[in-house]
Amino acid sequence: MRYFCTAFIILSLPLPFTACKKQFTGLSFHANEIFWVTNNGADMPVRVMGNTSSKVIILIIHGGPGDGSFDYEDARTERLREKYAVAFWDQRNSGASAGNNNLRTLSLSQMINDLEVVVKVLKVRYDGADIFLCAHSYGGLLSAGYLVKDSNQGTVKGWIDIDGAHDYPLTNALSRKMLIDTAQSEIFKNHYVLEWQLILDYCASHDPLSSYKVSSQVETYAHQAEYYMGIQQNYSLSLAEDPFDGLANYYNLNYSSAGIDFLESLESLSYSDQLYKIETPTLLLWGQFDFVVPPAVGENAMANLGSSYKKMALCPHSGHHPMETDTDLVEDEIISFIENFK
Amino acid sequence: MKTVLLFLCLFCYLIASAQDSTSRRPVLLSAVATYDFAKSYGASFEISAPFHSIANQNHHESSSVRTHKDQFISLELGMNRRPFAYTTAYFNMGVGLRFNRCAKHFNEVSFEQGIQRTFYDGKVYQEQPDGSIKERTLFGRTYASSGLSCAQNWSISNRSGNAWFIQLRPSIWIQYPYNSFVKPHFSLQAGLTYHLRDVSVHTRTKYKHQS
Numbered sequence: 001m002r003y004f005c006t007a008f009i010i011l012s013l014p015l016p017f018t019a020c021k022k023q024f025t026g027l028s029f030h031a032n033e034i035f036w037v038t039n040n041g042a043d044m045p046v047r048v049m050g051n052t053s054s055k056v057i058i059l060i061i062h063g064g065p066g067d068g069s070f071d072y073e074d075a076r077t078e079r080l081r082e083k084y085a086v087a088f089w090d091q092r093n094s095g096a097s098a099g100n101n102n103l104r105t106l107s108l109s110q111m112i113n114d115l116e117v118v119v120k121v122l123k124v125r126y127d128g129a130d131i132f133l134c135a136h137s138y139g140g141l142l143s144a145g146y147l148v149k150d151s152n153q154g155t156v157k158g159w160i161d162i163d164g165a166h167d168y169p170l171t172n173a174l175s176r177k178m179l180i181d182t183a184q185s186e187i188f189k190n191h192y193v194l195e196w197q198l199i200l201d202y203c204a205s206h207d208p209l210s211s212y213k214v215s216s217q218v219e220t221y222a223h224q225a226e227y228y229m230g231i232q233q234n235y236s237l238s239l240a241e242d243p244f245d246g247l248a249n250y251y252n253l254n255y256s257s258a259g260i261d262f263l264e265s266l267e268s269l270s271y272s273d274q275l276y277k278i279e280t281p282t283l284l285l286w287g288q289f290d291f292v293v294p295p296a297v298g299e300n301a302m303a304n305l306g307s308s309y310k311k312m313a314l315c316p317h318s319g320h321h322p323m324e325t326d327t328d329l330v331e332d333e334i335i336s337f338i339e340n341f342k
Numbered sequence: 343m344k345t346v347l348l349f350l351c352l353f354c355y356l357i358a359s360a361q362d363s364t365s366r367r368p369v370l371l372s373a374v375a376t377y378d379f380a381k382s383y384g385a386s387f388e389i390s391a392p393f394h395s396i397a398n399q400n401h402h403e404s405s406s407v408r409t410h411k412d413q414f415i416s417l418e419l420g421m422n423r424r425p426f427a428y429t430t431a432y433f434n435m436g437v438g439l440r441f442n443r444c445a446k447h448f449n450e451v452s453f454e455q456g457i458q459r460t461f462y463d464g465k466v467y468q469e470q471p472d473g474s475i476k477e478r479t480l481f482g483r484t485y486a487s488s489g490l491s492c493a494q495n496w497s498i499s500n501r502s503g504n505a506w507f508i509q510l511r512p513s514i515w516i517q518y519p520y521n522s523f524v525k526p527h528f529s530l531q532a533g534l535t536y537h538l539r540d541v542s543v544h545t546r547t548k549y550k551h552q553s
Contacts, residue, residue, distance in 0.1 A: 033464060034426050034427070034463050034464040035464040035465045035466070035467060036462045036463075036464060036465070036466040036467070036481070037466075037467050037468070038466055038467070038468045038478065038481060039468065039469060042521075043462065043466070043481075043483065045426075045427065045462075047426065093521050096427055097521070098428075098460070098483060098520065098521065099483065099520075099521055099522075100483060100484075100485070100519045100520075100521075100522075101519050101522050102521060102522060103521060103522030103523075104522070117467075117469045117475075120469065120473075120475055121467045121475055124467075124475045125465075125467075242380050242381055242424075242427075243380060244379075244380070244525055244526050244527060245525065247525075247526065248520055248521055248523045248524065248525045248526075249521065251523055252521055252522060252523050256522070256523070258522070
């Protein structure tokens with residue numbers, strides 16, 4: 001029995017020592033820390049990595065909805081983390097966010113409220129640090145909703161929008177148009193003829209604005225189109241992410257009635273007519289071959305934004321994920337933007 | 343034809359069941375290390391006690407083998423850690439079957455039902471009704487859990503008592519309600535099992551004679 005107790009104690013000993021980096025210990029050049037924000041039934045992790053001493057924080061607003069922020073963790077933000085701190089926030093029902101019965105609260109307005117709280121916590125925790133929102137894809141809709149609401153834009157120094165879908169109906173329509181136009185030219189060039197013909201036939205006969213099902217199918221074709229255009233794709237799962245979390249979130253969004261209702265509710269959302277309210281400096285980064293959220297959506301944002309400084313840069317080797325395929329260009333643009341407005 | 347079949351059965355095999363009697367069956371203690379895919383690890387402590395046993399006495403021409411199938415209940419207390427996420431404390435109650443086919447090895451299958459509490463890494467912040475931000479201490483969530491496991495135990499004792507065993511136990515379990523759904527888990531546990539003592543349990547013995 002004595003040996004048995006000894007074995008148990010030895011097995012338990014390493015546990016307390018695994019949390020040595022978790023606590024906030026002040027500003028650092030090489031921070032790697034986590035904190036959580038709990039808001040209306042969802043507990044959302046925010047992992048902060050990089051140079052918090054810079055007092056500049058880039059808050060990642062990931063896409064999806066339902067993906068995780070840790071997808072942006074590795075080389076895609078390496079240089080940014082040397083100069084600034086990068087905060088990886090998992091939205092509710094995404095990534096490693098947890099909670100009990102919280103799916104009923106899933107809505108864009110709730111997520112905007114979550115973002116308000118996360119920004120407020122970052123300000124408190126990092127003593128008034130400069131915050132730049134860095135949104136991707138669905139994050140573009142979420143961050144646009146945040147910025148046009150009340151006086152929220154006063155809390156951040158800048159908005160970096162990477163292939164952001166601030167207008168879903170426009171995105172759907174332009175995605176279909178880009179697929180049809182490209183399919184015709186690629187078939188003419190004899191590239192992936194069968195594949196492009198399938199896309200052309202479907203897009204020509206289906207309007208993504210007619211139903212969520214059609215819109216989803218067009219999005220699937222839009223991702224495939226990147227491959228046919230020779231865009232390098234890297235969808236490897238981040239090692240920091242628990243695949244079982246992803247499984248639960250994927251089921252929730254795509255197979256539960258609350259999740260499907262949420263996704264369907266996004267299809268009609270547009271902030272195009274409110275972008276004029278945004279006066280925050282804005283950097284738009286777009287993959288030239290993004291069929292999911294085409295560059296024309298970015299041009300729409302450029303035309304409507306009320307910002308005194310707004311710039312759009314096209315990434316020539318990229319589809320929907322320029323931070324993966326044009327990492328250097330994306331980081332250079334972000335660093336230059338932040339240096340101007342921090 | 344029926345007569346032939348009956349004859350063959352009677353010729354080859356004979357089973358006789360006795361009324362319940364008692365026998366001495368082991369209470370076991372286990373201390374195991376756990377790896378929960380993909381990122382968690384921890385340790386747990388379990389005690390299991392038999393409440394009923396079925397003994398099979400197989401008589402062959404030249405030998406006699408006695409095996410036991412014990413029905414047991416178990417209590418497990420443990421802790422798991424997922425770095426940069428949370429620590430989980432859990433308590434499980436289980437019911438299962440233990441198969442003893444030889445003195446040096448036994449295996450178990452069991453169903454566990456439990457409760458777990460997570461405690462998040464780092465500070466937890468919450469906005470107050472007045473708009474201020476407040477830290478929450480020891481904040482976490484409570485979940486139910488249900489799982490199935492299958493354990494293999496090999497004796498490492500030289501003495502006849504077989505006091506110590508090495509245990510390897512894969513298990514699948516679910517945590518719920520997790521974001522209004524269930525979160526599946528796959529765990530692998532490895533550790534030591536100790537034969538604490540024997541207790542008297544009701545036993546039904548089946549005698550099988552095979553020629």
